[in-house]
Amino acid sequence: MHNLKKVESISAVNNFVIKFANVNGSGSASANQMFAKAMFRMGIPVSPKNIFPSNIQGLPTWFEVRVNEDGYLGSRGGVDIAVAMNPQSYSKDVEEISPGGFLLYDSTWKRNFNRDDITIIEIPFTQLCVESFKNPKQRALFKNIAYVGALSALLEIEYKVLETLISEQFEKKPSLIEPNLKALNLGRDYVLENLSFPIGITVSRSDKLENKILISGNEAAGLGAVYGGATFCSWYPITPSTSLAEGFEKYAKKYRVEKETGKNLFASVQAEDELAAIGMAIGANWNGARAFTATSGPGISLMSEFLGLAYFAEIPLVLFNVQRGGPSTGMPTRTQQSDVLACAYASHGDTKHVLIFPSDPKECFDFAAKAFDLADQLQTPVFVVSDLDMGMNDWVCDKFEWDDKYLFNKGKVLSKDDLDEMENYGRYLDVDNDGICYRTYPGTHPEKGAFFTRGTSHDEFANYTENGDINAATLTRLMKKFRTASELVPEPIIEINGKDSCGVIFYGSTSPAIHEAKDLLKEKEINVDLMQIRSFPFNLDVWEFIANHDRIYVVEQNRDSQMRTLIMAEGGISPEILRPLVHFTGDPIQASFIVSKISEREVNYKSHINAKKR
Amino acid sequence: MHNLKKVESISAVNNFVIKFANVNGSGSASANQMFAKAMFRMGIPVSPKNIFPSNIQGLPTWFEVRVNEDGYLGSRGGVDIAVAMNPQSYSKDVEEISPGGFLLYDSTWKRNFNRDDITIIEIPFTQLCVESFKNPKQRALFKNIAYVGALSALLEIEYKVLETLISEQFEKKPSLIEPNLKALNLGRDYVLENLSFPIGITVSRSDKLENKILISGNEAAGLGAVYGGATFCSWYPITPSTSLAEGFEKYAKKYRVEKETGKNLFASVQAEDELAAIGMAIGANWNGARAFTATSGPGISLMSEFLGLAYFAEIPLVLFNVQRGGPSTGMPTRTQQSDVLACAYASHGDTKHVLIFPSDPKECFDFAAKAFDLADQLQTPVFVVSDLDMGMNDWVCDKFEWDDKYLFNKGKVLSKDDLDEMENYGRYLDVDNDGICYRTYPGTHPEKGAFFTRGTSHDEFANYTENGDINAATLTRLMKKFRTASELVPEPIIEINGKDSCGVIFYGSTSPAIHEAKDLLKEKEINVDLMQIRSFPFNLDVWEFIANHDRIYVVEQNRDSQMRTLIMAEGGISPEILRPLVHFTGDPIQASFIVSKISEREVNYKSHINAKKR
Amino acid sequence: MTFIKPLNHHPKLEKNNLGLTRRDYEGAVSSLCAGCGHDSISASIIESCFNLNIESYKVAKLSGIGCSSKAPAYFLNQSHGFNSVHGRMPSVATGANCANRDLLYLGVSGDGDSASIGIGQFIHAIRRQVNMVYIIENNGTYGLTKGQFSATNDLDSKNKYGDDNLFKPIDLATMAIQLGATYVARSFSGDREQLIPLIMGAMQHKGFALLDIISPCVTFNNHAASTKSYDYIREHNEAVGKTDFVPLGEEIKTSYDEGTSVEVNLHDGSKLSLEKTDKNFDPCDAGKSLNFMREKEKEGKVLTGLLYADSTAKDLIETLNMTETPLNQLDQDLICPGSKILDLINKDLS
Amino acid sequence: MTFIKPLNHHPKLEKNNLGLTRRDYEGAVSSLCAGCGHDSISASIIESCFNLNIESYKVAKLSGIGCSSKAPAYFLNQSHGFNSVHGRMPSVATGANCANRDLLYLGVSGDGDSASIGIGQFIHAIRRQVNMVYIIENNGTYGLTKGQFSATNDLDSKNKYGDDNLFKPIDLATMAIQLGATYVARSFSGDREQLIPLIMGAMQHKGFALLDIISPCVTFNNHAASTKSYDYIREHNEAVGKTDFVPLGEEIKTSYDEGTSVEVNLHDGSKLSLEKTDKNFDPCDAGKSLNFMREKEKEGKVLTGLLYADSTAKDLIETLNMTETPLNQLDQDLICPGSKILDLINKDLS
Numbered sequence A, B: 001m002h003n004l005k006k007v008e009s010i011s012a013v014n015n016f017v018i019k020f021a022n023v024n025g026s027g028s029a030s031a032n033q034m035f036a037k038a039m040f041r042m043g044i045p046v047s048p049k050n051i052f053p054s055n056i057q058g059l060p061t062w063f064e065v066r067v068n069e070d071g072y073l074g075s076r077g078g079v080d081i082a083v084a085m086n087p088q089s090y091s092k093d094v095e096e097i098s099p100g101g102f103l104l105y106d107s108t109w110k111r112n113f114n115r116d117d118i119t120i121i122e123i124p125f126t127q128l129c130v131e132s133f134k135n136p137k138q139r140a141l142f143k144n145i146a147y148v149g150a151l152s153a154l155l156e157i158e159y160k161v162l163e164t165l166i167s168e169q170f171e172k173k174p175s176l177i178e179p180n181l182k183a184l185n186l187g188r189d190y191v192l193e194n195l196s197f198p199i200g201i202t203v204s205r206s207d208k209l210e211n212k213i214l215i216s217g218n219e220a221a222g223l224g225a226v227y228g229g230a231t232f233c234s235w236y237p238i239t240p241s242t243s244l245a246e247g248f249e250k251y252a253k254k255y256r257v258e259k260e261t262g263k264n265l266f267a268s269v270q271a272e273d274e275l276a277a278i279g280m281a282i283g284a285n286w287n288g289a290r291a292f293t294a295t296s297g298p299g300i301s302l303m304s305e306f307l308g309l310a311y312f313a314e315i316p317l318v319l320f321n322v323q324r325g326g327p328s329t330g331m332p333t334r335t336q337q338s339d340v341l342a343c344a345y346a347s348h349g350d351t352k353h354v355l356i357f358p359s360d361p362k363e364c365f366d367f368a369a370k371a372f373d374l375a376d377q378l379q380t381p382v383f384v385v386s387d388l389d390m391g392m393n394d395w396v397c398d399k400f401e402w403d404d405k406y407l408f409n410k411g412k413v414l415s416k417d418d419l420d421e422m423e424n425y426g427r428y429l430d431v432d433n434d435g436i437c438y439r440t441y442p443g444t445h446p447e448k449g450a451f452f453t454r455g456t457s458h459d460e461f462a463n464y465t466e467n468g469d470i471n472a473a474t475l476t477r478l479m480k481k482f483r484t485a486s487e488l489v490p491e492p493i494i495e496i497n498g499k500d501s502c503g504v505i506f507y508g509s510t511s512p513a514i515h516e517a518k519d520l521l522k523e524k525e526i527n528v529d530l531m532q533i534r535s536f537p538f539n540l541d542v543w544e545f546i547a548n549h550d551r552i553y554v555v556e557q558n559r560d561s562q563m564r565t566l567i568m569a570e571g572g573i574s575p576e577i578l579r580p581l582v583h584f585t586g587d588p589i590q591a592s593f594i595v596s597k598i599s600e601r602e603v604n605y606k607s608h609i610n611a612k613k614r
Numbered sequence C, D: 001m002t003f004i005k006p007l008n009h010h011p012k013l014e015k016n017n018l019g020l021t022r023r024d025y026e027g028a029v030s031s032l033c034a035g036c037g038h039d040s041i042s043a044s045i046i047e048s049c050f051n052l053n054i055e056s057y058k059v060a061k062l063s064g065i066g067c068s069s070k071a072p073a074y075f076l077n078q079s080h081g082f083n084s085v086h087g088r089m090p091s092v093a094t095g096a097n098c099a100n101r102d103l104l105y106l107g108v109s110g111d112g113d114s115a116s117i118g119i120g121q122f123i124h125a126i127r128r129q130v131n132m133v134y135i136i137e138n139n140g141t142y143g144l145t146k147g148q149f150s151a152t153n154d155l156d157s158k159n160k161y162g163d164d165n166l167f168k169p170i171d172l173a174t175m176a177i178q179l180g181a182t183y184v185a186r187s188f189s190g191d192r193e194q195l196i197p198l199i200m201g202a203m204q205h206k207g208f209a210l211l212d213i214i215s216p217c218v219t220f221n222n223h224a225a226s227t228k229s230y231d232y233i234r235e236h237n238e239a240v241g242k243t244d245f246v247p248l249g250e251e252i253k254t255s256y257d258e259g260t261s262v263e264v265n266l267h268d269g270s271k272l273s274l275e276k277t278d279k280n281f282d283p284c285d286a287g288k289s290l291n292f293m294r295e296k297e298k299e300g301k302v303l304t305g306l307l308y309a310d311s312t313a314k315d316l317i318e319t320l321n322m323t324e325t326p327l328n329q330l331d332q333d334l335i336c337p338g339s340k341i342l343d344l345i346n347k348d349l350s
């Protein structure tokens, strides 16, 4: 802290963005996570985001943490503190720091950064570690813990919290606790002994996180699948969905093993590709197990043919699509919401699929479990559509809840007894006039209820037919089923904030940015009404909200305004009402972006209206 | 002709529907085709349609021929004459005959059909053939020629025409001419000797077919690909697109073999599946050959991933989608237009593809050739979207034309000399500000112009990047390219028929039914303006037509009004203006269906307007 | 023209141990071409199920797309069937198998379905050792799409229109042995005496059982220049020996010459007994078996019979250490950990 | 930590017959992990091209998706490259090959890319005998997605986290020989002396040449319980012999003991000469070769070297009877039949 400053240093409590710049594969992840978790443990809302390359080792990678007492946890933009541990990316990292901000770097190799408007904090981490550790691996690794230690002094992070985190982390390898603490203190003590502290940015214990947890959407969804009764998972590795299948496996291995025998009450198969992954899930669902697959963009494309089969043969299926940057292989480690149309209309021919859109890990958990009920009830594929930002980053969200009285809804499945009482079973008879027919599982009844499932046109008894009218009737019934679906899927969350407000439609991981934007807009005297869409098909509430607004911004993280297209196509909504507001760089959308776009257009709108009045 | 008739027999010249009911695999196809071709040779507009099962042998199959002096050649509905050769389907076949119509059947086994409102014509075909031919195969086969002979007498088909057709058909196996003629006369003479003839329905030489040909859309498209300079075809068998690839091969084998060496100036590879088929076509196009693949619904789904690659890496590609009944395996031998959305938005992420829609075999030929220019100019996949009805049935259309001065447009490709003159080549630099950049083929220049093609995000020099702004710029440029495309694709054909008329939008094989419907509606004093859409993206004429109408019926052969969705999504068109008019049984749409739907709604509309006025 | 040999004088209404007649194992009326090999295979499947006293409703029939893949509609009416998409039956079967370990899985596919579009799934189902009977009705052609060459068609064999096949065939039986399939046989649709015991053996086998059955397509691939025609196979067929199925408890009746007889134990205690025609052949030694097949191929023979069997291998269910109860029958309280555990998890996450 | 052996004392700036140095064959700076086997393979490719005096711009580099599939960016900067989609490089290469027969096609793939999602395309590219070099950088794992087992991973080998691999490996070299690939070798990224002549031989071979190269993943599959680690391969590697590449015109210098030496002729007249370590082995006899591989596998050895070669086979271009001029260079008047012929066609159709 020995620079002359032209600009005043930023001063803030529990409100800043810190960005760790590391080398991929250098073991920084757990130190960075410890920092984020420490904020959480101190009761301060925090949102860590991993900005990583599609690479395993050696390239720049960043961990950006926003700390915000008010609970605004979308990406904010700007960097108040940079912890620059990667000389490769120094120039970019240092440039990003806001005037008045702070730079912490490994001064074992001193540098001149040509910024006199920031505070540069020099700590010779490598040198410290070389002096303190013998093992070369540890020397490299513990630099990371050391900077967390340094930050604990600079920002006044409670030491106890970090200590506990370390002992929890190494509960099963207690021999590692001591060296980690040593590394922590190495950085901490260096600050305490050599630098002035705290800096202008500090943290202070808060109480904003009661009943909150910190978890990634993928892990939450994996756990939700366990709770929802999924017994079979088939998947193929692909970023950013891999950790969802792994999450399922992790919890299943823990809570789904028969105590007496050590045998598994589930199966998880890494398939040879996405076509096989969905095929297996379809086969298992057909046979009456709750089964799912998880994938990302390219997987959706490859699964298209099978999705049409499941739609037309009416086989339940749960599919998690954790979206990444498209098109094609695109940006595998960046976030987008650009598979909405690909999912909604997946497959050739007239097809429409049920989509549900969680907006945080809590909803990932809830919707994952719910998806299995929906799929069984509707006998059709149900997509849980999330994205990389919410899927792979830890988010603060409400604690998970489970009602032990709740019974799975397996939908219309006939038992042996049911069949015994029936005269005339037809797999595709619309007995209840809701478009949903009665299934039987293979092996149910020695004489009754068997049928032949097929993707070719079929009559009400599942027999092959080339009769056009019968086939048209089937297709029409499927539309009816889709209407039934609109009554079962999660309704939107609507927030009305005033008269004559403009509407804002959003979904998924855009949620935190929107809620912050709403408050910021209010400060500018722009009131917005919010509707968080949580499903397709849209239910009545959606249409009502739209009908009640003369202008609605549809905020999406894709280029082509895909949700807007869906709304227009399905609802016959006038396009002038629905105004696209899109962001598609692959970085999470920010409140400031939304605010600038909406306020600009609202100002135009109002001057236009006023001009009219005059 | 020995029935007492309650209803008067139909009486018509050159205006009827005749339906041949046969057994699949029994060799009736060539006899039936001969009948249709005879009409054509007599100068009478004719439209034969094969209604065949997804089966090889033994099931009922039909050949429906509409003969219409006025040139209305869409499916009409109703049967005036049934040639019932398949006892399996007697009941359905006989039921279909319009009152006053005629039934011709094989009276070797006599039947009572319980219809006294039609004329039943009995000819013991089997018996006649058994008596006249020894070889059991011939006995079965020649029944078919015999009924054509019978019809020649009953309907007054010129004998000479049939004779010529037979000698043309067996030009290369002249020994077969005589037995075929014998079979023809067998049926003919039986009528001449035993029955009263002609019946009320007859044909008479006309002059309506000058400059016309009779060909299927698939064969036309295969030929178009040859003319368009395609040198590589990779495909996987699937009904109804198989005959397109086979058509290409047939003509290529004929006109694309080096005389001196006997070597092929083309290659056609039957791939192991659709993913490989499109992959090969992409590889060949990347390497500078004009290459295509042909497929149908399930193939489109399977090709989705690769389509995204071609879109994003900007590789030309021509893809023929001959649509069949969906979803899933659906109705492989029936027609629909239900892959419009699947093609337009194929693949995950933000993607949009160029589609062109031929409406008859002439356009199949023209558009096939044009597609290669478009793909090369735009460096993107171009879909030629036709369907089973137009693809597999012979249609009357204008003769093909070719301008020998016309030069292929290979788009922006740099030669060695071009590169030598350049300072700074970047594969994705938008030099001309039209969204289209300059390609180089591998092997062009020893030092310059090489680049790395990839489906991951890339900068203007084709280098991998994870910079979100750069990637967003690429995606935005692709939108610009799509706008450029809208100026290059075939414009719509617009026909304005009066003031205050309602609009009708249609495309593809719906064309004949629409033109007939238009005239029929006119008789009801309903004027309609027509717009035949021939491409996506839509060009200005499309928007202008829409803007000039307050109500437009969008006539489609799918359930979900897919073209309407596209129009709304892309143009921001108010949904009330665009009124879905859909037909999706898998049978070709009929003028009468369109007339009834439009007139009903127009009557409502007008009474509504009048009510307002009053 | 029929190629279905009359069954060995069984009166049509004979009953099996379940009191069922052969009719009870039939399916819908076939819509395949008269004389199609696939129909004969269906008849042999029916016979095998009858003989094994199988309860139809405990069988799941799965297939892809093609004439062959239609066949499951023509037998076992009381079984659930699943006619999936082209080439993807193996994955559907794998998932179904995991969901309910108690059914018998009978997959039917064609050479187009399995050797081209589906070969990846075919290979990986073998690798995973899915417990199923996998029947390939191999006619060297794409029947349903009208006679294109398939990847099992022999080099230089011709199609109906006289064109040469330009590529070497893929031998799925060889591939299966190579990949570790634990029951591999080749047979001929027209040889029901050989085929039925092989099907029965496959049904009693635990693990992946492949039956590559040459099944002539009378419409598109039964001409003189085809190597998958009835005539060609009849002439070039060379059986590894005579196979008998010996039900559980029964003794092998015939005593063969020393060295010429092998017994293959099946999962339920029944056996296949094979009287070998060649001492060098050993269906329990994959290497030898592959060599023998290669030799016979060179001689221009189509080797049929049980080519390889290993009754000791683990199937997928075992490999995945799955519970005895079929997954689709697990009660909610066994598979939903409940609120108490969720509280613990919440604690871990805060 | 580097596993790249120093090249035999070549001064860095030595020039080849084209006047090019090794630097001229380099690519972008690798972003793979330090020590990754894939980088060594890139170095060997560079060396091979340098040795063969290859003009980079006449090479097309193709790949799928994975760490291995990124590798083509790290050599031959003057070559066009195509990083396609996961597992589908073979089809892209097939099409590219048909469009321009004059380039050298170099496909690079991973074991995930080729043995799982891409195995169908892999098989059919072999079956069609596409004239290309197909390199599998085989590390038994999915590097880019962080260490899942691939289908070439050995049974009971463990991943980084200690989990057992439950399934048997697919041996792509065996499969390729079985399917009729005409040049099949296995090697090890760390053994450049063996690898370089094998790559050179593959480049001069006409037809499908497979190089299955064990290429350890230092990050995810280089631990003690892995059978694809540097240590394991070093210990279990057994070469079929020493291979030398003998350029056109040069004579084979070393004279080996009788019966231990084989020469393999390459398309352009150059040769591979192999000093065999075992008399039973014969790289020109597929059957023997397969047996030998099977034997060594049983002994727990990883057999490396040239496993099979046949320089007489037709490649796809020949099979399809294609003209000598690359299709992408045919003039319009050769490929567009023109209006006169169209008139004839119109006549036929009316």
Ligand SMILES: Cc1ncc(C[n+]2csc(CCOP(=O)(O)OP(=O)(O)O)c2C)c(N)n1
Binding pocket: B236, B237, B238, B239, B274, B298, B299, B302, B329, C065, C066, C067, C068, C069, C086, C109, C110, C111, C112, C113, C114, C137, C139, C141, C142, C143, C144, C145, C150, C217
């Ligand atoms: C994805 C897809 N591609 C192509 C087809 C068309 N198709 C139907 S059956 C078939 C081939 C069947 O051949 P095979 O499996 O050998 O069965 P066979 O009819 O000879 O018994 C094909 C290509 C399809 N249904 N789906």
Ligand SMILES: Cc1ncc(C[n+]2csc(CCOP(=O)(O)OP(=O)(O)O)c2C)c(N)n1
Binding pocket: A236, A237, A238, A239, A274, A298, A299, A302, A329, D065, D066, D067, D068, D069, D086, D109, D110, D111, D112, D113, D114, D137, D139, D141, D142, D143, D144, D145, D150, D217
């Ligand atoms: C269709 C599709 N599925 C999944 C992925 C994710 N993915 C990227 S690389 C890879 C595996 C790579 O493994 P391998 O081919 O062995 O290459 P390595 O990284 O080990 O060299 C996978 C599954 C993808 N890119 N595309």
Ligand code: SF4
Binding pocket: B056, B057, C031, C032, C033, C035, C036, C037, C038, C067, C068, C139, C143, C144, C216, C217, C218, C219, C220
């Ligand atoms: S076409 Fe061939 S495979 Fe299909 S049913 Fe007929 S004979 Fe059998």
Ligand code: SF4
Binding pocket: A056, A057, D031, D032, D033, D035, D036, D037, D038, D067, D068, D139, D143, D144, D216, D217, D218, D219, D220
């Ligand atoms: S993860 Fe493995 S395969 Fe990928 S670059 Fe690193 S060492 Fe190589």
Ligand SMILES: [Mg+2]
Binding pocket: C066, C068, C110, C111, C112, C137, C138, C139, C140, C141, C142, C143, C150
């Ligand atoms: Mg077949």
Ligand SMILES: [Mg+2]
Binding pocket: D066, D068, D110, D111, D112, D137, D138, D139, D140, D141, D142, D143, D150
């Ligand atoms: Mg790998």
